[in-house]
Amino acid sequence: MVHRDAYQTCQLLRDNIARVVLGKDDLIDLLIVAMMAGEHVLLEDVPGVGKTLAAKALASSLDCKFSRLQFTPDLLPSDITGSMIYRSTTGEFEFSPGPIFANVVLADEINRAPPRTQSALLEAMSEGQVTVDGVTHPLPKPFMVVATQNPFEYEGTYSLPESQLDRFLLRTSIGYPTREIEREVLTTHRSGEPVDHLESVLNQAEVLGVQSHVGEVRFDPTLTEYLLDIVAATRQHEAFQVGVSTRGALSFYRGCQALAVLRGRDYIVPDDIKQLAVPTLAHRVLPEGIFQGGSRFVVEQQLADLIEPIPVPV
Template sequence: MSFRAASDLCQNLCDNLAKVVLGKDELVDLLVVALLAGEHVLLEDVPGVGKTLTAKALARSLDAKFTRLQFTPDLLPSDITGSMIYRTDTSQFEFAPGPIFANIVLADEINRAPPRTQSALLEAMSEGQVTVDGVTHELPKPFMVVATQNPFEYEGTYALPESQLDRFLLRTSIGYPSRNVERDILTTHKSGEPVDDLQSIVGAAEVSAAQENVGEVRMDESLVDYLLDIVEATRHHDAFQVGVSTRGLLSFHRGCQAMAIRRGRDYVTPDDIKQMAVPSLAHRVLAEGIFQGGNRAVVEQQLADLIEPIPVPV
């Protein structure tokens, strides 16, 4: 697939999502960029603002398999990955794939499951495979996890460990809609849920073909240095106990390349890096005096303040 075709695919997806996710163009852009990059998204916001709706809209826009995992305290790792079952007709054990074997997986309220269950996603998100009883099983392509969590409700929840957060390309929020958009929502919901009428416009094979273009997007050496300056600054600044990892750097780099395609280019600009920096990096740092899962807005502002004085290549 050509760069132009990949960019058109992104535009078509954004237009389709905008029919349901009203007034949230930046969120839609980031979601499509993560899909193009072959990475995962964490939607963190209060209940009822459309986190699940957004994930369902993306899944319906693709002619691909979609599963929803409702994370609960009693959810087991095998409930996600699958398990070996005994077949009486063959007198043999056979692998029964779990709901993780899909193209788009909605991990709803991911922080309600204990760490052991959360960790069942680690291999899948990192390597696109799961291992059960010593046997590795490949996941379908494309593969994307869209996880949601409520940042304010702590009773009965388990904070995501740093290793888990590091597997998400983006952590972002949806926020309350404007008054005019909320008025439109009241109108569109009179006859049911609009997402149920959303048509699929892109096939899974087309998405996989578009993803192959991301690694070919050019980034000038001066921009590579700019990327490295940002990441290194998080490791040495007094505001952060822990900076961005090398895995985070690679993910950030790929996200910038995907954003360039979304904007119709085969090369990265400083604006691509600036737009991706906070959503890509804020969940990968640990701020001084703020516990993991604490005030997201404070950490994001600290990171933005850190990036602002770093010289931008001309």
């Protein structure tokens, strides 16, 4: 079994988020997996189904610095990273950190800003640092971006560059709730937003401790080959112009380790790989002959069909 403290810590976080994100256990698991792997998550769905709520619930459950970036067409890169400010008292320029200097950053409606502004996140997401005027500034640890976006066909949206999509561990949607859950939402929101009263259950040190356990999870060589078989298949399949990158394969590997910890194990099983394959890989492939932004569900189904016949190690 995985280290008991790490498993219990994950369950405590899971239960806390579930107090306000109702009926979305799979979504909560994916958010926690991304956090444990030290990577980032992209929530894509229509407006009003709870994308921002899910991000705020995760951030509120962690006793860490949280910031929110509302992406708009006039947002500048310096509004994210920060800039050099002249201080008249000292007669010198001083770096003023932007909102990216936080442990959990909510990038709300990320695809409403132009690509130049979106790219300001690239260095932060991949290297945990930002460079302003030639000077590199490290970001705090842990560091995680939870981005939300509306479907590409919605007015006023831009498609994210492939290089930026590759920095997200996974992409998932929220979906409409069941009638029973929606009834409960109506009842619990009578007196305001429940997430505003959510208390933190993990501190900074505990998050870093859980992340350190993820790297200790054992990956049997046969399962490593199974994961690489899936990655190779995306590069060879006629449905895709571009397959999964090496960075994508590494993220897939780490995500499986994090999922095992969440399930209370210190070893990988084939179901970990199969469960994470679509949310981890679908946004990293470029489909053949159709517009990328409008083809998300087609790509996910193609990827699921591709994985199914690949032999699973016994």
